Amino acid sequence: MSERPIIAARGVTRRFGGLLALDSIDLDIPRGIVQAIIGPNGSGKTTLLNALSGASHADAGSIRIDGTEVFGLRPHRIARLGLARTFQTIRIFTNLSVLENVEVAAACNRPGSLFDVVMATARQRSGEAEIERSAREALEIVGLGGRAGDRAAQLPYAQQRLLEIARALAAKPDVLLLDEPAAGMNMTESMTLLDTIAKLKARGLTILLVEHNVRLVMGISDRVAVLDFGRKIAEGTPVEVQRNPHVIEAYLGRRHRHA
Amino acid sequence: MNNRIPLALGAIAVLAIPLTTHDGYIIQLLNIAILNAIVVLGLNFATGWTGQINFGQAAFYGLGAYTTAIATKAGVPWIATPFLSVVIVTAASLVLGLPTLRLRTYYLAMTTIGFGEIIRLIIVHWEPVTGGTSGLRAIPGISVFGLAPQGQIQHYYLLIAVLALAVLVAVRIRHSSLGRAMIATKDSEIAAEQSGVDTTRIKLLAFMIGAIYAGLAGCLYASSIRFISPDSFSGTQAVLLMTMLIVGGMGSIAGCIIGAVALTILPEALRFMGQWYLVLYGLGVIAVIVMAPGGLASVASMIRMRQASPR
Amino acid sequence: MGQLVVNGLALGSIYALVALGLLLIFNTVQIVNFAQGQLLMLGAFIGITGAATHDLPVAVAWAVTMLAMALIGLVFMVLVYFPLRGRPPFLVILTTIAMGIVLENLALIIWGPLPVSLPSPVHGAPLRFFGVVISMHQLFIFGTLAVILLLQFLMLNKTRFGILMQATAQDLHTARLVGIPVNRTIAVAFAFGAMLSGIAGLLVAPIFLAEPTMGGSLGLKGFVVSVIGGFGNLPGAVIGGLFLGLIETFGARYISSNFRDAYAFIVMIAVLVAWPRGLFGEKSSEKV
Numbered sequence: 080m081s082e083r084p085i086i087a088a089r090g091v092t093r094r095f096g097g098l099l100a101l102d103s104i105d106l107d108i109p110r111g112i113v114q115a116i117i118g119p120n121g122s123g124k125t126t127l128l129n130a131l132s133g134a135s136h137a138d139a140g141s142i143r144i145d146g147t148e149v150f151g152l153r154p155h156r157i158a159r160l161g162l163a164r165t166f167q168t169i170r171i172f173t174n175l176s177v178l179e180n181v182e183v184a185a186a187c188n189r190p191g192s193l194f195d196v197v198m199a200t201a202r203q204r205s206g207e208a209e210i211e212r213s214a215r216e217a218l219e220i221v222g223l224g225g226r227a228g229d230r231a232a233q234l235p236y237a238q239q240r241l242l243e244i245a246r247a248l249a250a251k252p253d254v255l256l257l258d259e260p261a262a263g264m265n266m267t268e269s270m271t272l273l274d275t276i277a278k279l280k281a282r283g284l285t286i287l288l289v290e291h292n293v294r295l296v297m298g299i300s301d302r303v304a305v306l307d308f309g310r311k312i313a314e315g316t317p318v319e320v321q322r323n324p325h326v327i328e329a330y331l332g333r334r335h336r337h338a
Numbered sequence: 339m340n341n342r343i344p345l346a347l348g349a350i351a352v353l354a355i356p357l358t359t360h361d362g363y364i365i366q367l368l369n370i371a372i373l374n375a376i377v378v379l380g381l382n383f384a385t386g387w388t389g390q391i392n393f394g395q396a397a398f399y400g401l402g403a404y405t406t407a408i409a410t411k412a413g414v415p416w417i418a419t420p421f422l423s424v425v426i427v428t429a430a431s432l433v434l435g436l437p438t439l440r441l442r443t444y445y446l447a448m449t450t451i452g453f454g455e456i457i458r459l460i461i462v463h464w465e466p467v468t469g470g471t472s473g474l475r476a477i478p479g480i481s482v483f484g485l486a487p488q489g490q491i492q493h494y495y496l497l498i499a500v501l502a503l504a505v506l507v508a509v510r511i512r513h514s515s516l517g518r519a520m521i522a523t524k525d526s527e528i529a530a531e532q533s534g535v536d537t538t539r540i541k542l543l544a545f546m547i548g549a550i551y552a553g554l555a556g557c558l559y560a561s562s563i564r565f566i567s568p569d570s571f572s573g574t575q576a577v578l579l580m581t582m583l584i585v586g587g588m589g590s591i592a593g594c595i596i597g598a599v600a601l602t603i604l605p606e607a608l609r610f611m612g613q614w615y616l617v618l619y620g621l622g623v624i625a626v627i628v629m630a631p632g633g634l635a636s637v638a639s640m641i642r643m644r645q646a647s648p649r
Numbered sequence: 650m651g652q653l654v655v656n657g658l659a660l661g662s663i664y665a666l667v668a669l670g671l672l673l674i675f676n677t678v679q680i681v682n683f684a685q686g687q688l689l690m691l692g693a694f695i696g697i698t699g700a701a702t703h704d705l706p707v708a709v710a711w712a713v714t715m716l717a718m719a720l721i722g723l724v725f726m727v728l729v730y731f732p733l734r735g736r737p738p739f740l741v742i743l744t745t746i747a748m749g750i751v752l753e754n755l756a757l758i759i760w761g762p763l764p765v766s767l768p769s770p771v772h773g774a775p776l777r778f779f780g781v782v783i784s785m786h787q788l789f790i791f792g793t794l795a796v797i798l799l800l801q802f803l804m805l806n807k808t809r810f811g812i813l814m815q816a817t818a819q820d821l822h823t824a825r826l827v828g829i830p831v832n833r834t835i836a837v838a839f840a841f842g843a844m845l846s847g848i849a850g851l852l853v854a855p856i857f858l859a860e861p862t863m864g865g866s867l868g869l870k871g872f873v874v875s876v877i878g879g880f881g882n883l884p885g886a887v888i889g890g891l892f893l894g895l896i897e898t899f900g901a902r903y904i905s906s907n908f909r910d911a912y913a914f915i916v917m918i919a920v921l922v923a924w925p926r927g928l929f930g931e932k933s934s935e936k937v
Binding site (some may be wrong): 132133134141153154155158161163164166170171172173174175179180182183184186187189191193197199206207210250259287332 | 378400489507510511513514515516518521522524525528529530531532533535536537543547589
């Protein structure tokens with residue numbers, strides 16, 4: 080009983096000038112797991128995420144989300160196909176409230192017609208109510224329900240990261256890409272984050288987790304892929320990867336990299 | 339809701355203004371201020387919310403005015419002119435909007451300035467149709483099935499009603515996924531895209547809606563002031579509209595109105611200063627930008643916040 | 650037709666000078682000065698005041714003007730650059746436009762709205778080649794452009810200070826960290842940027858008569874040139890300027906002289922449609 084992987088990437092390649100940021104990456108992510116992508120600085124993790132989400136297209140390769148080819152599609156089309164992401168540097172909508180931030184994504188598959196908006200039709204009102212309900216639900220999951228009315232810019236850093244996750248959730252994705260979600264968090268905050276990720280997995284989401292902090296990731300991931308210099312050098316369960324000599328070498332490095 | 343009382347008082351005050359003066363000139367000035375407010379509200383969609391610099395708003399204003407003036411002088415019944423104006427400015431907004439979608443900041447500013455200049459040049463040089471630099475006078479007024487407002491005061495109430503409608507639509511848009519998508523596009527285009535927002539469509543839509551506001555305001559301008567010339571829709575006007583948006587408070591609906599009214603009345607009040615008025619205007623704008631970039635609306639909310647939490 | 654070429658190139662050289670001033674400032678502090686045209690206008694009027702009103706010999710008037718423009722550039726820097734450091738580009742655009750309005754109206758107050766003329770610093774019979782007339786003034790324009798380009802090249806590449814300026818232009822923060830006197834390079838950029846526009850004004854006035862509202866369209870053409878040539882690219886600005894001068898002159902002659910000013914914009918829009926980041930890429934765009 081082989082189920083189709085939710086993400087199937089083949090030969091994904093990306094060049095920046097003379098630099099080969101992604102070197103023909105192949106990656107299959109089965110449905111419902113937490114897949115971690117780790118690797119030293121500059122190994123191409125974020126570039127890979129950008130390619131998958133459409134934020135910065137790869138130069139070559141095939142990317143299928145649940146069987147549908149998405150290579151070259153604009154990010155909003157990929158989002159509407161069920162892939163949501165957070166960012167390495169926080170990109171919340173500072174001029175919107177916490178609730179509105181999430182509502183932007185909650186409207187994901189419902190662009191809405193100008194006529195309905197201007198005329199304040201019943202359809203518009205019920206659509207808005209649904210969006211608000213959906214957004215509040217997402218905020219509850221990450222624990223920000225109480226701050227819905229606050230200006231997003233006023234949230235402390237760690238909560239802004241959670242807001243990004245809530246926003247991504249509101250788009251009702253099948254796959255969630257998290258780009259270094261624990262960056263800048265202290266121990267307690269990171270533990271809360273891990274609990275949240277576990278909750279999401281329990282709800283059936285597939286999670287792709289890019290993290291620089293290796294120890295943090297090992298506890299929660301089902302599978303780990305390791306990138307180095309744009310190539311996938313190892314793949315497997317956390318335990319397998321931890322013992323892999325190539326991985327150890329990449330991090331400690333005979334090839335010394337300026338960190 | 340404690341919003342209602344000040345709002346009601348404000349409404350009563352606004353409606354009572356014409357009773358305080360019999361000077362037709364002042365009422366006409368207020369009418370122009372109201373029209374400017376509608377244009378600035380339109381500008382707010384593209385520039386205030388979506389973050390797309392637009393120095394072409396005065397051109398849309400002018401297109402609406404000239405379309406209406408030319409049509410009514412040619413005998414077209416007035417009732418058709420709002421629709422005509424909307425069609426013309428929508429087409430123009432696509433002509434300007436589509437090529438500029440991928441432009442940013444400086445290039446966008448220059449392109450919209452250029453667009454405004456081209457429109458102005460066409461108006462100035464197409465003399466047989468537009469009257470050239472002298473403009474068009476004796477433009478027929480508003481007339482719907484025989485009903486026509488007479489005198490500046492009746493126009494005032496009509497324009498207030500139109501402004502109220504414009505505000506209502508703007509509020510509805512703000513509190514819908516369209517409005518949120520616009521602001522999201524400005525705050526972080528990438529994050530908006532990843533949240534499912536088609537930022538290209540949003541930018542174009544914001545542009546178009548803004549142009550329609552300006553076009554309709556232009557239609558009403560021609561029909562109520564009854565005289566138009568290219569000077570009212572020049573590049574300097576485009577800059578003035580932008581300053582009204584900024585001084586009032588970019589992104590704030592109330593700010594648009596405050597800015598428009600304040601900066602329409604100010605030049606008249608300071609008319610005695612002659613040329614110095616514009617010098618002070620420019621310096622004033624710089625001062626506002628440096629000290630209160632959120633405009634008057636932000637000053638108001640800063641005061642409110644200080645009152646709420648005394649330290 | 651050869652005459653059109655000569656006239657076009659002369660006009661284009663002036664546009665190139667405006668663009669060079671614009672780019673000098675932009676390269677150093679990443680600000681597009683929408684008041685650059687008004688600086689040109691000031692240069693013309695200060696020169697006129699010196700030469701006509703005070704009967705200074707034209708050469709002296711030129712010297713005084715260049716000095717005055719440098720000072721004005723510094724004042725500009727203090728009023729516009731320092732208060733607005735770090736603010737979003739949109740606000741900077743508005744501020745420089747506002748400055749332009751201030752300068753234009755100050756000029757209207759001081760000198761009145763009527764056009765005035767300025768004699769050229771050079772005299773003599775025009776050259777004639779194959780039916781083409783090149784006036785002494787046009788030669789002077791070409792000569793001035795060449796001299797300025799040479800000086801600019803030498804200064805930027807062969808002097809120590811010039812290299813510091815390039816470093817500041819590439820990365821202001823790092824330059825400051827490394828100990829480069831960044832404020833000094835910025836001051837020089839503003840001073841010279843204003844001076845270049847002032848020189849352009851002194852060159853334009855003998856051809857077209859000066860009036861306080863002349864700055865608007867000339868400034869805009871400076872931007873157009875920068876866009877065509879590629880923002881930040883100095884040789885590109887020169888080529889772009891000459892190119893625009895030719896297009897405008899030929900367009901005015903063969904298509905319509907009423908829309909003279911529009912040709913610049915049409916060309917610019919055409920370029921931007923094909924290359925939205927400008928011919929050589931623009932620095933402001935959201936990184937992922």
